Amino acid sequence: MNSFEEFDYSSEKFSFGIWKKILKLVFKRKKYLFAMFLFVTGLAVLDILYPLMNSYAIKTFFSENPDFSKTTFFILGYVGISLGYLITVWGFIRMAGYLEIEVGFDIGNEAFRKLQILPFSYYDRTPAGWIMARLTSDSRRLAEIISWGLVDMVWGCFTMLGILIVMYIVNWRLALIITALLPVLIAASIFFRKKILNAYRKVRKINSKITASFNEGIQGIKTTKTLVIEEDKNEDFNKLTTDMKKNAIRAVIFSSLFFPTILVLSFIGIAFVLRIGGGFIVNARFGFTVATLYLFVSYTMQFFDPVMQV
């Protein structure tokens, strides 16, 4: 096992060849992919519509002269949004689930077929445990990332873009606050993602070695017992898991810092919106009302949500 060192992927920037193959697998399931996009886009639209509707309701019912003639409109509107949520949530879970299953199914089948075609020399060179790690946990993670990662990405992009557009239409002055925070948000995301990814890559690499060790432990049990080297083997294995632990803890430390950083940004955004928007209300400028302030606070909160989900 020790003689086999996995090819170091971490130095490679981005492998187009591999992604082309994966994307081909995904596009084989166009139907699910298309339906998923549709449902997720619908969800993003509803996420943008809902605070707008609330804001309009506040303006209509809680102003100095409330207009109750529109009650039916609001009831129908809220029922519509509720139904929309039901359908889109049901749809995107089902479609992403289907896509995950189908892609996982294809990867599994292709991998097994490939196993039969590979020359003997491949099996001589590569430890069985290492192949096992690739075939089982890694391929499953790939199917998971493709389906649910795609959902998160599409939903995040549409929601953030939609919120920015509506904000600029309603009051571009306040929208500037969020735009100003955007570069910080992007920089923080890239910094933490890089750190987490690096730590995580090391974890997956050690994970392959651990899987290989398990397999060697099983296949080589006769040798181990005959030579009475159980303790040595345990020690070797312990070194691997300790190394795994160290790198996994690095990943956790960065993850645990990432969320609070985004929270701080959203708090700063809300504070500025409240301070400046509140000033607009007190001075009665730009037709700014409590309803608009509510809209901007809701949108600011929602704007940072996708970054934390990804």
Add this chain to the structure above:
Amino acid sequence: MNSFEEFDYSSEKFSFGIWKKILKLVFKRKKYLFAMFLFVTGLAVLDILYPLMNSYAIKTFFSENPDFSKTTFFILGYVGISLGYLITVWGFIRMAGYLEIEVGFDIGNEAFRKLQILPFSYYDRTPAGWIMARLTSDSRRLAEIISWGLVDMVWGCFTMLGILIVMYIVNWRLALIITALLPVLIAASIFFRKKILNAYRKVRKINSKITASFNEGIQGIKTTKTLVIEEDKNEDFNKLTTDMKKNAIRAVIFSSLFFPTILVLSFIGIAFVLRIGGGFIVNARFGFTVATLYLFVSYTMQFFDPVMQV
């Protein structure tokens, strides 16, 4: 491989022996466990405090005679809540992450040690691939479920209980609505969880077989190539993955129905709260104000959140 049928765990209700062993591993990390509980409880308290604070702010600033002397109190309060969120979110991610790593570390080491002690007869009877599946993906999932599952459970219980208590204190009449929905919520959760769990158990069982197949494909490559039975092997494998797909789709169908069901329940709750609470405001009964209505709508939404997260 086909001669080896995994022991059927799905018929077993609950195995105390196994859980006692697992809990012992978890309690070895008392420090992390305790810190995690503390942070998660803090998070639940903040989740309950935040709408209360908002409601109080609405009452103070948006009434007929707004009281601006309390502005400092609110600024300090919101800054306090923000800081609280920062600390608790940072803390629970870090502690749950540590717990996951440490428990995974212990399970891995114990499993490897056990491998060395097991008699040869065990290796004669059990396919290597099957042992691999147990050692790798299953043990990792266990560590994940224990740490993050515990966080979800503690947070969910505290939040739901806390919300119910505060609701009863503020207005027990409206709190009765949520209490009335509780049995339906529990029944729906149990029904769907059972269905999803059953489908998922089958998936994990077939997954073990697929892992075993991969391993057999690698170990038996010489036989396969010598006998030219690649196509037969592919077909056998295809049957397994097709079976996997069928059961995984069952799990997805139930999952995709579960979320909308809980959404419907929360919509029903909000509709009743708005209708009855709105009536209280119009008739000026029980000192009910817009601020109280806001509080109940927020709490109703939050109340159903943990069920969807679990």
